[in-house]
Amino acid sequence: MKRLIIILFASVFGLISLQSHAQELQEESAYEYTEDEIRQGFGLGLGVKLSTFGPGAEIIAAINPTFQVRLGGTYFNYKYTHDDENIDVNGSADANLSSVSLLLNFHLARVFFLSGGLIYNMNEIGLNGFPTKTITIGAMEVQPEQIGSLDFKVKPGSSLTPYAGIGLGRSLSKNGVVSFAIEAGAAFHGKPKVELKATGMLEPTGSEEQRQLLEDNLSSFNIYPMLNFQLSFRFL
Amino acid sequence: MKTHKILSYSAIILLLAGLMFSSSCNKLKDAADGAKLIIDYNLIETTIDVQFYDAATGELIGRNDDMSVNARITGRDSEGVMDVTGVQHQSMQYASQRGMLGLALLPNSSFTPSLTKPISFNVVGNVPGYLATSQKVTLVAPGRTQIRVNMVRLDNPPEGVTVSRETGVSSAIAGRVENPATVQTPGGRARIELPAGIVLRDAGGEPLSGSLNMTVVHFDNTVEEALASFPGGLMPTVTRSDGSAEDGMFYSAGFVAIELTDASGRQAATFEDGTISLEAIINPQTFNPETNGNVAAGDQVPLWSYNENTGEWKEEGVANIIQNGGELTSTVELTHLSYYNFDWFYGDYCFEGVPFVFSITNPTCDCYVMQGAMYRQIDNSFMTYVYMWVCGDEPVYTQYAPSGVPVYIEWQDDYYNNITIAPASQPTLIDDLCSGTPVQVNVVSQPSNGITIEVEVYCASEPNVIIRPSFGAWYRGVNDWNWRWAEMVNGYAEICDVEVGQTYVVGIYYDNDWYETEVTVTQESYSYVGFELPADVCSEVFGF
Numbered sequence: 209m210k211r212l213i214i215i216l217f218a219s220v221f222g223l224i225s226l227q228s229h230a231q232e233l234q235e236e237s238a239y240e241y242t243e244d245e246i247r248q249g250f251g252l253g254l255g256v257k258l259s260t261f262g263p264g265a266e267i268i269a270a271i272n273p274t275f276q277v278r279l280g281g282t283y284f285n286y287k288y289t290h291d292d293e294n295i296d297v298n299g300s301a302d303a304n305l306s307s308v309s310l311l312l313n314f315h316l317a318r319v320f321f322l323s324g325g326l327i328y329n330m331n332e333i334g335l336n337g338f339p340t341k342t343i344t345i346g347a348m349e350v351q352p353e354q355i356g357s358l359d360f361k362v363k364p365g366s367s368l369t370p371y372a373g374i375g376l377g378r379s380l381s382k383n384g385v386v387s388f389a390i391e392a393g394a395a396f397h398g399k400p401k402v403e404l405k406a407t408g409m410l411e412p413t414g415s416e417e418q419r420q421l422l423e424d425n426l427s428s429f430n431i432y433p434m435l436n437f438q439l440s441f442r443f444l
Numbered sequence: 445m446k447t448h449k450i451l452s453y454s455a456i457i458l459l460l461a462g463l464m465f466s467s468s469c470n471k472l473k474d475a476a477d478g479a480k481l482i483i484d485y486n487l488i489e490t491t492i493d494v495q496f497y498d499a500a501t502g503e504l505i506g507r508n509d510d511m512s513v514n515a516r517i518t519g520r521d522s523e524g525v526m527d528v529t530g531v532q533h534q535s536m537q538y539a540s541q542r543g544m545l546g547l548a549l550l551p552n553s554s555f556t557p558s559l560t561k562p563i564s565f566n567v568v569g570n571v572p573g574y575l576a577t578s579q580k581v582t583l584v585a586p587g588r589t590q591i592r593v594n595m596v597r598l599d600n601p602p603e604g605v606t607v608s609r610e611t612g613v614s615s616a617i618a619g620r621v622e623n624p625a626t627v628q629t630p631g632g633r634a635r636i637e638l639p640a641g642i643v644l645r646d647a648g649g650e651p652l653s654g655s656l657n658m659t660v661v662h663f664d665n666t667v668e669e670a671l672a673s674f675p676g677g678l679m680p681t682v683t684r685s686d687g688s689a690e691d692g693m694f695y696s697a698g699f700v701a702i703e704l705t706d707a708s709g710r711q712a713a714t715f716e717d718g719t720i721s722l723e724a725i726i727n728p729q730t731f732n733p734e735t736n737g738n739v740a741a742g743d744q745v746p747l748w749s750y751n752e753n754t755g756e757w758k759e760e761g762v763a764n765i766i767q768n769g770g771e772l773t774s775t776v777e778l779t780h781l782s783y784y785n786f787d788w789f790y791g792d793y794c795f796e797g798v799p800f801v802f803s804i805t806n807p808t809c810d811c812y813v814m815q816g817a818m819y820r821q822i823d824n825s826f827m828t829y830v831y832m833w834v835c836g837d838e839p840v841y842t843q844y845a846p847s848g849v850p851v852y853i854e855w856q857d858d859y860y861n862n863i864t865i866a867p868a869s870q871p872t873l874i875d876d877l878c879s880g881t882p883v884q885v886n887v888v889s890q891p892s893n894g895i896t897i898e899v900e901v902y903c904a905s906e907p908n909v910i911i912r913p914s915f916g917a918w919y920r921g922v923n924d925w926n927w928r929w930a931e932m933v934n935g936y937a938e939i940c941d942v943e944v945g946q947t948y949v950v951g952i953y954y955d956n957d958w959y960e961t962e963v964t965v966t967q968e969s970y971s972y973v974g975f976e977l978p979a980d981v982c983s984e985v986f987g988f
Binding site for chain 1: 475476477478479480481482483484485486487488526529530531532550551552910912934935
């Protein structure tokens with residue numbers, strides 16, 4: 209965990225350093241927007257992003273320099289299959305991160321903004337395990353299919369999750385073409401839903417009591433953290 | 445100033461992000477707290493619950509945990525027998541606990557019983573102070589089977605069994621008997637004459653030496669208690685003189701068990717340079733199936749030897765019945781020492797007999813055992829004990845039933861489950877157990893309540909792995925001695941007529957050991973029982 213935080217710090221500070229050289233920031237010196245600036249604030253752009261919901265893209269509409277509406281989507285799927293005949297138990301881990309978001313940015317300052325909205329959260333993490341070899345219990349040979357398999361899935365408690373965050377930078381450049389923003393926030397997806405299925409001799413492991421226990425254990429994990437790095441291009 | 449602002453904002457963002465990630469990871473780490481790997485130990489399809497009873501007292505042998513019956517599995521399909529946990533001992537010897545033994549057949553193997561491939565084996569019981577005995581088990585379908593083995597305690601035999609135990613009847617040097625000896629049971633029911641000069645050897649060919657002790661036990665075939673404790677039972681598989689094996693039923697004229705040992709406990713099995721004479725009184729009330737009447741002088745009866753160590757019967761010839769004073773007697777010259785049986789033998793069986801349909805006045809909360817004893821109609825002679833596991837209206841098929849023999853069954857009331865037999869069905873007459881005509885038995889029962897008992901076993905080294913057994917569990921009131929059986933599936937057993945507030949002892953047989961615990965029923969519908977398995981069992985059976 210410490211390593212993850214260090215990497216995040218290093219990455220973010222590195223990007224901040226780059227951003228500090230960006231033209232947009234160099235031009236900004238006053239907090240109050242002029243009427244001309246406000247008039248120029250209307251715009252439309254496209255952004256690409258890398259977030260804890262996966263990589264994705266956004267359409268950004270700037271109402272004025274203070275408010276921006278963002279409609280985006282992300283998708284990421286990773287499947288790891290452990291398939292080794294020399295191991296007694298094989299399995300797979302499947303992480304599916306995907307979302308559709310509709311957010312509103314409010315710039316408190318030129319480069320500092322608050323963001324909020326709704327995310328349709330389709331995240332799902334699954335684990336599957338199954339034996340590969342016949343095992344011997346006493347004098348009995350038990351086939352893998354008799355032993356059965358175990359499937360575990362976690363989904364957000366609510367698919368439609370409110371989101372709030374704070375960010376640095378701009379999702380859509382005020383005057384130029386390219387802009388960059390980083391953003392941290394939280395999607396409040398409620399108590400995660402757990403699916404637990406087991407077959408064969410393991411079937412009782414997938415009981416409702418066990419499923420409920422796991423769900424209770426995960427109940428405090430009701431916030432999904434958002435960290436978003438976004439590069440945007442204004443074309444209107 | 446601008447740089448300072450940027451750094452401040454960045455710090456806030458990163459602090460927030462870091463806290464969220466850190467918090468989330470901690471929660472994930474605890475996600476599996478309390479979760480267990482629960483295993484349904486439901487591999488076994490066929491179980492055989494064996495109960496060893498003292499023939500005189502009717503009590504389970506070792507019910508106080510003071511002795512254990514050594515049960516050896518022999519016979520054609522003995523290799524398919526294991527104990528109910530799945531452990532198969534190389535020696536094929538298992539130990540009863542509290543008089544009970546849980547056996548099973550290897551699942552998914554060639555030992556799955558069917559009508560086309562019945563599984564047959566013997567349970568041979570030995571315990572110090574009792575006469576060795578055996579019971580043949582024949583199975584034609586998977587499921588649950590219960591058998592009862594009555595054993596004769598030599599210093600307290602049941603009615604109809606007479607015992608003579610004499611020490612120092614003679615002596616032997618290098619196997620050769622020095623002085624002749626005669627031993628007879630009380631009333632002279634059986635008499636053994638041991639001549640001088642005969643050479644005695646044990647089964648391994650070693651000569652007996654020193655002081656000789658002899659035990660002679662006679663079973664009167666006209667007394668039900670004696671017949672019910674007949675070593676080897678009355679429906680055996682025998683080896684004919686030509687070596688062929690045959691299933692059948694004994695019409696008994698008496699049984700004599702002989703044990704001759706030296707001071708070191710070596711038991712005589714064979715002898716040379718002479719024969720040992722056995723004279724037995726034949727009860728004149730004995731039914732001769734060849735004449736369809738009582739036995740008479742001049743009749744002949746086949747003689748069978750019984751190997752008490754393997755449970756095997758062998759045809760030995762024919763004995764003549766003569767009038768000897770006021771008694772009918774038969775005298776035979778023995779060429780080897782074992783148990784001997786004067787019996788007519790008829791063999792005709794069907795593997796699946798008539799279906800029994802139990803009509804009950806009030807449904808019970810769970811399946812229940814109907815127990816009884818089967819008798820031949822023609823001579824009222826005890827044949828075998830009957831155990832039927834009744835579940836609702838499902839018919840119960842008799843297995844390995846004698847064909848064409850009119851019988852009747854006297855049922856035993858089950859007071860614990862408030863089940864009694866309707867007078868019209870007591871006894872239940874059956875003309876032919878192989879006819880296919882359903883037999884209806886009317887049962888009177890009181891409304892009953894049941895509770896669910898959840899049974900889990902676990903190993904201390906792997907507390908998060910729970911095993912839910914699927915075999916029989918036993919329970920009894922804490923002040924009661926009669927165990928009641930409950931079928932357990934995936935760790936759950938439905939048991940009837942237990943009282944809230946009462947304490948019960950719940951036990952399971954597991955790998956030659958007995959585990960029991962007391963449970964006070966505190967709820968009307970549910971109780972939990974957990975058994976911790978010893979480390980050696982965890983290691984041997986589950987590899988923990």
